[in-house]
Amino acid sequence: MKRRILVVILLAAYQTSTFSQTKQPIYKDKNAPVEARIDNLLSLMTLDEKIKQMNQWTYGKNANPNNIGDQMRAVSPLIGSLLYRSTNPEYRNQIQKKAMTESRLGIPIIFGFDAIHGYRTVFPIPLAQSCSWNTDLVKESCEISAKESWLSGLDWTFSPMLDVARDARWGRVAEGYGEDSYATSQYAIAAIEGYQGTNLANKYTIAACLKHYIGYSLSEGGRDYHYSDVSMQTLWETFMPPFEAGIKAGAATVMSGFNDITGVPASANHYTLTEVLKNKWGHDGFVISDWGSVRNLVEQGVAKDKKEAGMKSFLAGVEMDMVDNVYVDYLPELVAEGKVPMTAIDEAVRRILRVKMKLGLFENPYVDVVPEEKRYLLPEYLKAAEELASESMVLLKNEKETLPITSKYKSLAIIGPMVKDSINIMGSWEGKGQPKNVETIYEGLEKEFKDKATLNYALGCDFDGEDRNGFKDALEAARKSDAVIIFLGEKKHWSGENGSRSTIALPKIQEDLVVELLKAKKPIILMLSSGRPLELIRLNKIADAIVEIWQPGTMAGSAVAGILSGRHNPSGKLSITFPQTTGQIPIYYNMRQSARPKLGHYQDIPRDPLYWFGDGLSYTTYDYSDIKLSATQIKKNEHLIAEVDVTNSGNRDGKETVLWFINDPVANISRPMKELQFFEKKLIKSGEKVAYRFEIDPMRDLSYVDSFGNNHLETGDYFVIVNDQKVKFEIVD
Numbered sequence: 001m002k003r004r005i006l007v008v009i010l011l012a013a014y015q016t017s018t019f020s021q022t023k024q025p026i027y028k029d030k031n032a033p034v035e036a037r038i039d040n041l042l043s044l045m046t047l048d049e050k051i052k053q054m055n056q057w058t059y060g061k062n063a064n065p066n067n068i069g070d071q072m073r074a075v076s077p078l079i080g081s082l083l084y085r086s087t088n089p090e091y092r093n094q095i096q097k098k099a100m101t102e103s104r105l106g107i108p109i110i111f112g113f114d115a116i117h118g119y120r121t122v123f124p125i126p127l128a129q130s131c132s133w134n135t136d137l138v139k140e141s142c143e144i145s146a147k148e149s150w151l152s153g154l155d156w157t158f159s160p161m162l163d164v165a166r167d168a169r170w171g172r173v174a175e176g177y178g179e180d181s182y183a184t185s186q187y188a189i190a191a192i193e194g195y196q197g198t199n200l201a202n203k204y205t206i207a208a209c210l211k212h213y214i215g216y217s218l219s220e221g222g223r224d225y226h227y228s229d230v231s232m233q234t235l236w237e238t239f240m241p242p243f244e245a246g247i248k249a250g251a252a253t254v255m256s257g258f259n260d261i262t263g264v265p266a267s268a269n270h271y272t273l274t275e276v277l278k279n280k281w282g283h284d285g286f287v288i289s290d291w292g293s294v295r296n297l298v299e300q301g302v303a304k305d306k307k308e309a310g311m312k313s314f315l316a317g318v319e320m321d322m323v324d325n326v327y328v329d330y331l332p333e334l335v336a337e338g339k340v341p342m343t344a345i346d347e348a349v350r351r352i353l354r355v356k357m358k359l360g361l362f363e364n365p366y367v368d369v370v371p372e373e374k375r376y377l378l379p380e381y382l383k384a385a386e387e388l389a390s391e392s393m394v395l396l397k398n399e400k401e402t403l404p405i406t407s408k409y410k411s412l413a414i415i416g417p418m419v420k421d422s423i424n425i426m427g428s429w430e431g432k433g434q435p436k437n438v439e440t441i442y443e444g445l446e447k448e449f450k451d452k453a454t455l456n457y458a459l460g461c462d463f464d465g466e467d468r469n470g471f472k473d474a475l476e477a478a479r480k481s482d483a484v485i486i487f488l489g490e491k492k493h494w495s496g497e498n499g500s501r502s503t504i505a506l507p508k509i510q511e512d513l514v515v516e517l518l519k520a521k522k523p524i525i526l527m528l529s530s531g532r533p534l535e536l537i538r539l540n541k542i543a544d545a546i547v548e549i550w551q552p553g554t555m556a557g558s559a560v561a562g563i564l565s566g567r568h569n570p571s572g573k574l575s576i577t578f579p580q581t582t583g584q585i586p587i588y589y590n591m592r593q594s595a596r597p598k599l600g601h602y603q604d605i606p607r608d609p610l611y612w613f614g615d616g617l618s619y620t621t622y623d624y625s626d627i628k629l630s631a632t633q634i635k636k637n638e639h640l641i642a643e644v645d646v647t648n649s650g651n652r653d654g655k656e657t658v659l660w661f662i663n664d665p666v667a668n669i670s671r672p673m674k675e676l677q678f679f680e681k682k683l684i685k686s687g688e689k690v691a692y693r694f695e696i697d698p699m700r701d702l703s704y705v706d707s708f709g710n711n712h713l714e715t716g717d718y719f720v721i722v723n724d725q726k727v728k729f730e731i732v733d
């Protein structure tokens with residue numbers, strides 16, 4: 001009500017001041033207040049025009065320009081949005097021109113696409129990015145992705161994915177930022193700032209879309225699209241925080257998930273979509289369904305047909321229907337029958353128009369057309385891609401300083417299916433990345449070790465299958481080399497959407513290859529490229545060094561070669577735990593304490609996972625001082641400073657991330673054994689000491705949320721934890 005009154009006053013003021021010049025409708029006037037422009041436009045739109053705003057179309061997979069031409073002619077000038085698969089900005093501009101000039105009101109289309117970890121310059125997959133702990137670099141990668149996307153005709157990306165994931169059988173772990181809510185929240189903010197910049201109306205910025213709202217990563221057994229049983233406590237504690245952080249950071253849009261959340265599917269969930277997202281958090285943009293998730297309500301057993309599915313989704317709070325046409329087909333009848341009120345239609349369209357206005361599309365509906373060489377893969381983009389890829393890689397094991405490759409190795413066996421690969425190394429959702437632009441690992445190594453070491457390459461085996469014919473050449477290469485570097489991993493479709501696997505071990509043929517190469521009795525260095533944590537229980541025992549390189553993208557070659565040579569000192573730390581075996585899932589660092597902590601573990605494997613969240617080595621060594629606290633007792637409204645000095649005691653410069661955890665040992669709702677509350681990555685030169693500081697704000701960092709979304713801060717003891725140090729302090733009234 002208050003907002004309405006304000007709009008009326010603003011409008012009256014505006015009309016008086018511009019009385020003499022108001023020939024054009026208000027909605028076309030960029031100087032008029034946004035809500036007044038929308039009011040005006042809504043008052044002019046027919047129901048059909050409104051409903052068409054609420055649908056996203058696509059024109060198929062074929063990016064052949066001739067087909068696009070035909071398809072483009074078929075596109076109605078009234079459509080709200082297009083999932084735009086072409087890279088051609090001119091086609092976009094032509095389609096947009098139709099909307100601007102051939103439709104009655106000239107409402108611009110919003111063009112969306114999945115630029116998930118880059119557009120043409122492909123950055124490492126998000127899971128890898130989160131192991132960098134470098135939010136500045138993540139932000140920069142999103143800025144670059146936004147520029148390349150915008151110059152290709154896009155206004156909107158379906159990114160970032162904020163599904164906190166703890167089951168690596170689920171292929172979509174690749175697309176998120178790991179197992180921790182706080183880390184995911186920080187990366188969410190970085191990504192939104194990168195995509196959206198400071199003003200969405202500026203050139204080169206695109207709208208972000210937080211997905212998949214919500215609880216999707218709990219799909220049972222890691223089987224994609226399946227039911228997820230999410231308790232309200234877990235919903236609030238684990239899944240909501242990154243979305244809330246994203247909304248606070250100004251994300252323009254949200255995507256509702258495919259999953260059924262404990263009986264009420266995410267795309268028909270009034271509680272999550274309206275009560276929380278809109279009413280509690282105040283999101284003023286719009287929600288788009290996931291591809292077909294409106295019609296999926298029929299399969300999920302909550303709607304008898306598409307019409308009912310459309311009604312349920314719409315009334316729950318999904319404003320745009322992704323490529324389904326359910327809204328277009330059924331909302332007119334639903335309105336006529338009085339099942340969907342006009343006020344709700346207006347509110348939904350208002351939200352969509354608001355995002356379009358914020359993007360400045362009414363004033364600047366077209367994107368700049370520049371030649372491809374000015375659009376893509378600019379030198380600074382490639383530099384950022386290499387930096388992020390190298391900072392994402394995690395050195396898991398390094399016995400007897402096997403790495404880096406120094407002059408002690410004159411010849412290197414380079415073996416495995418990933419060495420010359422230029423497709424799988426980009427990972428899933430590679431945007432518009434092209435294999436021809438990928439620097440393969442082999443190319444990177446040739447450049448890095450030219451004049452320094454002989455490279456003896458052999459394929460060894462394929463990613464899967466049973467063909468062991470390549471083993472012989474591989475063993476020969478290993479025998480004549482001083483060290484054996486084996487590049488194993490996953491094909492890109494083994495992770496990502498619909499990329500569920502019942503085991504997270506590598507196929508047997510790949511493990512067998514490593515066993516075969518042991519015969520050469522040379523140091524074994526494993527370089528693993530995957531979209532998920534892997535089961536390494538067997539390989540870990542026989543490898544001298546292991547680096548998880550993830551799916552590094554366009555600059556794979558230089559990044560990997562730099563890590564191997566020591567040009568890049570590894571600084572990645574795991575953002576997701578590597579279990580001993582697949583059967584140990586779920587296992588994550590912030591579990592709650594068991595009733596009998598020493599008992600109840602699997603009898604056939606060690607109690608702990610193979611690698612914990614936060615693990616990751618460097619070629620240098622860091623010594624941590626004792627944690628210093630500014631006080632041991634504070635009131636709820638006071639702040640506490642925790643500090644630790646880190647000395648680089650090795651002989652290489654390095655970047656070290658300090659992960660600050662909190663533990664609340666006794667609370668009315670039990671707390672995890674530790675929870676990440678802050679992290680910071682800094683460069684520390686060899687021999688230097690650097691201070692790290694965490695200012696604890698009790699309400700922000702020590703409170704917990706209950707199953708209704710209310711925060712509680714209790715008095716009593718708390719611990720701040722860094723590495724193995726645990727220091728107590730107290731909160732008093």
Ligand code: BGC
Nearest residue numbers: 114158211212255290291497
């Ligand atoms: C995926 C989304 C994606 C959409 C559009 C769906 O299948 O689940 O993550 O944004 O397709 O491509």
